[in-house]
Amino acid sequence: MSDIKRIKPGTRMSQAVIHNGIVYLAGQVGTPGADIQTQARTALESVDALLAEAGTDKTRLLQATVWLADMKDFAAANEVWDAWVAPGNPPTRACGEAKLATPDYLYEVIIVAALP
Template sequence: MSDITRIEPGARMSQAVVHNGVAWLAGQVGKPGASVTEQTEAILARIDALLAEVNSDKSRLLQATIWLASMDDFAEMNAVWDAWVDPANPPARACGESRLATPDYKVEILITAAVKG
């Protein structure tokens, strides 16, 4: 029996992998072409759903890595992030600029979280 759980596995990747009480989420993106705000909201909703599926939640975030297609969107993304993140339990976080899969993607977020019990 495997001690590794893969959530929504595909040929290339899984949306989440759980091992030894830690969940690693794949990079999440929003609807291509949507605004930074809309993409960030969609990404965080998807993160909430994946965390629930692995028996975790945003209060258990360990690390977040955020990629923006342009750092000019930093304040807009942060406005959504700040309204979502648990202020009593913020993760370690990094944010940088990177060319994403297509120009229609403006935000990608990767999460590592502790799993409950």
């Protein structure tokens, strides 16, 4: 198990796990109760911080899964995503609608990235 590194481990989960040169992030959410673009922006800021702590960045994304509380927010969330994702380095991505932890959450993103 020494080849597994956990970042910000808690009782229920770690915010990130590194194994075999891959970083797996827990779902990142934005500011509860804020509008979709604010939530997307703050969730992606959390992604940036965790990737930096793991020793990588968004140019090394492999996969992203985006959950929206309502697909009516798809275009607005994509505006934030498109401004954030590293040009020329988009990951594979899926986006779907899901009932999130509480009605205050509109956006959640799960990321997998490679270490340099």
